[in-house]
Amino acid sequence: MKRELVDWLDVVLNGWLAFCVALIGLPCVFAVQARAADIPSLFDPPGGSPELINRHAALAQERSALRVRTESHNSRCRAVEEGTPLYDECASTRGSLVAALNQHIQASNQYNEAVLAECSHRQEGASKLSDLQQRFETDKRVINNFGFEQNVQDIQAWAEAGEEAQKKARSDLVAFAVDGILDGLKVGIAATPALSQVLSDKLVAVFQTLGFTEGDKAYIVASRIGGRISPQDAEMLANRIEQGKKAYDRYSATRDLVGARRSLEIAQALTSLGAVYSPKLVPLALELEAVSLTTYGAEQVAAKHQIEKLTTMTELQLQDLATAAKKLKNDAAELGLVSSLLKSHPACDSTGFVRR
Numbered sequence: 001m002k003r004e005l006v007d008w009l010d011v012v013l014n015g016w017l018a019f020c021v022a023l024i025g026l027p028c029v030f031a032v033q034a035r036a037a038d039i040p041s042l043f044d045p046p047g048g049s050p051e052l053i054n055r056h057a058a059l060a061q062e063r064s065a066l067r068v069r070t071e072s073h074n075s076r077c078r079a080v081e082e083g084t085p086l087y088d089e090c091a092s093t094r095g096s097l098v099a100a101l102n103q104h105i106q107a108s109n110q111y112n113e114a115v116l117a118e119c120s121h122r123q124e125g126a127s128k129l130s131d132l133q134q135r136f137e138t139d140k141r142v143i144n145n146f147g148f149e150q151n152v153q154d155i156q157a158w159a160e161a162g163e164e165a166q167k168k169a170r171s172d173l174v175a176f177a178v179d180g181i182l183d184g185l186k187v188g189i190a191a192t193p194a195l196s197q198v199l200s201d202k203l204v205a206v207f208q209t210l211g212f213t214e215g216d217k218a219y220i221v222a223s224r225i226g227g228r229i230s231p232q233d234a235e236m237l238a239n240r241i242e243q244g245k246k247a248y249d250r251y252s253a254t255r256d257l258v259g260a261r262r263s264l265e266i267a268q269a270l271t272s273l274g275a276v277y278s279p280k281l282v283p284l285a286l287e288l289e290a291v292s293l294t295t296y297g298a299e300q301v302a303a304k305h306q307i308e309k310l311t312t313m314t315e316l317q318l319q320d321l322a323t324a325a326k327k328l329k330n331d332a333a334e335l336g337l338v339s340s341l342l343k344s345h346p347a348c349d350s351t352g353f354v355r356r
Helices: 050-077 085-145 152-161 163-191 197-210 217-223 231-252 257-274 281-286 288-295 300-310 315-344
Strands: none
Touching: 050 085, 085 152, 085 315, 152 163, 152 288, 152 315, 163 231, 163 257, 163 281, 163 288, 163 300, 197 217, 197 231, 197 257, 217 231, 231 257, 257 281, 281 288, 281 315, 288 300, 288 315
């Protein structure tokens, strides 16, 4: 970063010289003088900082005006006889000029300090970015060790998606659960046509969540514990489950709190029913962050494959994966924020600045 040179010498910081030797018969001198070193040169403002850029421009403009004002004063007041009309005028204008110059020098020093502080802050950001990049890569390797390959772009998009990523993960789980329920109903009826109490309880819970009353035929069939289920009954139950999936999709698409609550209730009921056929759905629903990371950005078929992989993991492995996913999410979000900030505020090296 360069320093702006000051090419005018007739300004003062300290030791303003205005002396009158009228006592020995000489003219009074009201000239304003100083060494070049008395005037602080201005650091160039760092890019991406409108406030410092504006301050630099204002100070440069003010400095130019003060130079003209000083030169004008000195040309009129360098040697003035006491008692003349110009004497009082020069004494007054010199006082106001000295005050203005002192104020300008103070503002210049404050500006230079602000530039140094801004550059120091950016250097800290660059150092933090390096640390975050290393942490991000470590987090990514941990996820890869679980058998899930995620590229940087997908991870960054997932971290920025926030609640939307959670909603997608819940939708993927519901779709997986519904597929399992429908397949399970078909296979179950063929193998064991009698309705177990566990399956009955879960079916009834889903139908109650969906608002089907005790007079509904599917509700009646679901309530017959130990009763035989015909293929027609199984098809009717499957139709109700598919209606539940559509209801979930409809509520999930809304942006209001009622829709969010209803979609969550339906998701929980369907996932609980799906756990009859795939018990690992229960811990998966509890570790939604792990599901979110592995399925975000994937189409339904690919997402289903990822969930199938998750169901092969132990509960402890799922917990460890979810913990790693949460850490990765935090680090990725912070990395994105710092990277964006540094992109609009490029680093500047204050170590090369020389104060005069």
